[in-house]
Amino acid sequence: GAGVSQSPRYKVAKRGQDVALRCDPISGHVSLFWYQQALGQGPEFLTYFQNEAQLDKSGLPSDRFFAERPEGSVSTLKIQRTQQEDSAVYLCASSLRQSTDTQYFGPGTRLTVL
Amino acid sequence: SQKIEQNSEALNIQEGKTATLTCNYTNYSPAYLQWYRQDPGRGPVFLLLIRENEKEKRKERLKVTFDTTLKQSLFHITASQPADSATYLCALDRTGGYNKLIFGAGTRLAVHP
Numbered sequence: 001g002a003g004v005s006q007s008p009r010y011k012v013a014k015r016g017q018d019v020a021l022r023c024d025p026i027s028g029h030v031s032l033f034w035y036q037q038a039l040g041q042g043p044e045f046l047t048y049f050q051n052e053a054q055l056d057k058s059g060l061p062s063d064r065f066f067a068e069r070p071e072g073s074v075s076t077l078k079i080q081r082t083q084q085e086d087s088a089v090y091l092c093a094s095s096l097r098q099s100t101d102t103q104y105f106g107p108g109t110r111l112t113v114l
Numbered sequence: 115s116q117k118i119e120q121n122s123e124a125l126n127i128q129e130g131k132t133a134t135l136t137c138n139y140t141n142y143s144p145a146y147l148q149w150y151r152q153d154p155g156r157g158p159v160f161l162l163l164i165r166e167n168e169k170e171k172r173k174e175r176l177k178v179t180f181d182t183t184l185k186q187s188l189f190h191i192t193a194s195q196p197a198d199s200a201t202y203l204c205a206l207d208r209t210g211g212y213n214k215l216i217f218g219a220g221t222r223l224a225v226h227p
Contacts, residue, residue: 004157031212042118042203042217043158056214091157101213105157 002026004106006092012112013082021077021109025094032075033103034067035091043091049075082113116142118218120204126224133194135221137187137204144206147180147187152201152220161202162189194225 005024013019025032030051035043036059045059051072060067064083069075079086089108095101119138127133137147146165150158164171164180164187171178177190191198201220207213 033214035217040219042205042219043215045214045216048212048214050212055212093157095213102160102163103213103215105159107155107157 004092004094004104006090006106006109008109009107010110010112012114014114015082015084017082018078018080019082019111021079021090021111023075023077023092023094023106025073025075025092026096026104027073028096029094029104030072030097031095031101031103032069033093033095034075034077035093036061037089037091037108039088046077046090079111082111084113087111087113116140116206116216118204118206118216120202120218120221122219122221124222124224126226127194129195129225129227131194133191133198133223133225135189135202135204135223137189137218139185139206142206143182146207147178148205148207148215149176149178149187149189150203150205150217152203158203158217191223194223196225196227199223199225 007022032049034046037043047067048056049069064080066078091108093103093105095103117140148163149161152158162178164178175192179188201222203220204218205215
């Protein structure tokens, strides 16, 4: 079956622009995570959804970052007024339930802010 | 704060040898620890999970150990192959009950023919 997909794969934005990154999780997966991965680093947790409920957004770096999953499937991560420090790969992962279920990662969106 | 350390230097080994990667952590007592593989331009892929009450776990050529006293996990790949070349990430669960993970920076493994 299809895995987690993300779009776009690459995004170049001018500083100050708003961007929207999309994640299509595996069908039926309850849990959805967003991570930010800087070059040479491991993924860092941003936010977590259980179905449509955003249960944890403690990792979002600032109020310019906003995530939603309105129908409990597709999720969008929005970054307003992008800054150069926002440049990173944004990874989405989904898992069937919660607890220790395996997280399946998408390929990521590489965001470059000029 | 919780901290995970993985060897930042790349590990270069000869094909057929055993690769051993280290993950150390501080200021935390995780319920379980996971290892992932990440290839360039791709998302991490889950490999193994080991719980705090397990000393060792195996899967094919992979072996993971978990020493909660030393706060360390070792990840072994036996009979290594060039196809094993990738970055390997260690991840610990955080509080919350929903598999919220904190990742190490990863160790790059290069297996040479």
